[in-house]
Amino acid sequence: MPAQLPALQSNGQVLAEINGCLGLITLNRPEALNALSLAMIRDLSSLLKAWALDPAIEAVVILGAARMGKSPAFCAGGDIRFFHSAALAGESALDDFFTEEYALNHLIHNFAKPYIALMDGVVMGGGMGISQGAKLRVLTEGSKLAMPETHIGLFPDVGGGYFLSQCPGHVGEWLALTGHAIGAGDAIELGLGDVYVRSAAMPALIEAFRQGEQSSAEHVVATVMEHVDLAPAVDPKTLRGRIDQHFGLSDVAAIMASLEAAGDEWALQTLAVLRKRSPLMLAVTLEQLRRARSMSLAEDLRMERDIVHHCFHLRSGARSETVEGIRALAIDKDHHPCWLPARIEDVSREQVLAFFDSPWAPEQHPLRALS
Template sequence: MIPSLQSEGLVVVEVNGCLGLITLNRPQALNALSLAMIRDLTTLLTAWAADARIQAVVVLGAGREGKPAAFCAGGDIRFFHQAALAGDPALGAFFTEEYALNHLIHQFPKPYIALMDGVVMGGGMGISQGAKLRVVTEHSKLAMPETNIGLFPDVGGGYFLSRCPGSSGEWLALTGQVIGAGDAIELGLGDVFVKSSELPAIIEAFRTGHQDSAEHVVATVMERADLAPDAEHWESRKKINHHFSAPSVAALMASLAADADPWAQSTLEVLKKRSPLMMAVTLEQVRRARGMSLADDLRMERDLVHHCFHLRPGAASETVEGIRALAVDKDHAPKWNPASVEQVDAAEVAKFFVSPWAAGEHPLRSLS
């Protein structure tokens, strides 16, 4: 029931009755995903989808004594930086296999429950948004912060953000805004609220209680569900829909600049720190994805991420520069090229959306 794994303890697996319990066990890195962890998750879910003895799956993040919770803070961005500069083919494998895993989770034929306590960002959203039950707590911090590193909200972000009400998806994608449980549920990015103080009892029941059916596994969570806190950004919804429905990033920022409201001005300051080029790519990504299936969106995102590292190779990449500034040199002063939204060339943006592969050769051609 437990296939052999390769991440050397970074993915911990337990089986109790009909339940497969997966713990991401890299707490010192906020359970960020490595390629080996992605491969282990894929191996487990592929095996369990076909195993009649496993009727439900739960995924959670390991905690650290006395430290805030983290479900999963995303992918290993230092690895991205090193691999991009070294020309390491493992970088392409990482994204191909991660996006295939995201698709597998969305299509998983049995209840898959994500306990989204603490930080849930980037790749953490990728392994939770496809869950049948997305459990959030008062400590949940959800975000797709990729524009902060000159990337775009990948792992199916185009698909799930574009399905948020109004222009909330564009707002989350461009700003990387962190939201809590109330907003997550309002925006369709979470399903049920559970107080974090209830989680130890739920996890203990998963580990040692009698779990004889998928219904019982789900009920273990639902009997402790509570009313979610109010959405913090509810008051801003009209402003979000007004400004973030603009036809381009330049128009959006001009709209914010013309609005004296403190919310508009603080939002504008956030956007001024992002890569102008990658904000334009992101806006186009989210709007294209509204009309796409998940499989087509993931294929588009695989094209986009290839171009993030190859249209301008090595240190010239906006993504490599963004990671350098945030996580390597930590000077928080990325030198974006171009430096302003007014200088963004539509032809440069369009290049990101041209697939480098023929349809029959696309690394995600088998997704349906």
């Protein structure tokens, strides 16, 4: 029987096509850089669950819709304006968003058929969550990968603890704390991407997926590999030795003191970035990465679900670091968040550990079914 498309509910924010054995998904919210809404997460989950069971579908490709006349974006993350309004209104949909998003991340990592992510342009936050579990992560010279959550008083979720902690040395801590964006060469070097395709070749690749014969999963993968090129040279700013020297230290205060003592341009620029972030959420993020290093993906996602609950409920409404961070960046756009505490020296160990105290018994955890 030919493959079937499940009913979708995001009003065109997710598009799905079938060509032979290939299921093709397009994130279609280009004006928002394809940021994920709850309806989009539900559509992606429905498609993948249906196609996982459909023998007519042998491979899946996901890409982001382009903006007319502008640079591409795969997915810029979750809809942070929704986070802000839902948190202030106390809407249960906010809890649903994170539970269902993390379950989707787990589904992608464990998807039994080739799942290929065309990571052209901006790939941040939730965009990393729906691409890092791909069997084949395709990058271009326009790819810009980051987990910038500390910028809004959040932490690198969507499995970020799991995949960032697998980066070599202490690069994961650096990426998590600073939110630094990396390009294709660095991403492949650090294990966050697989192959490089020039941006100019992407239209032909996508056209081949839509119109060319796709008779088997092997043929779908071969279609990608026909367009693969040598990745750009690794950016020397990765500075692995310096990163390990500073970001391998025991806590955020020690990292910042080490950067200040080093005094070189890179160290001082990195320190300036950290000083703009929420001190509390920097400390939570470092604890998250260190714990995740010894966790399975399912364990990490359950931990992250605990942490994100506390991001919005330990201090509710406008008192939340995350709500305040989003306000400063995206709502009022004054870029002057009022972090509490304001200094890393004033963050207590008890404040950090409170984020890791699960509000649920194991048998009641919203992600208890993940294995």
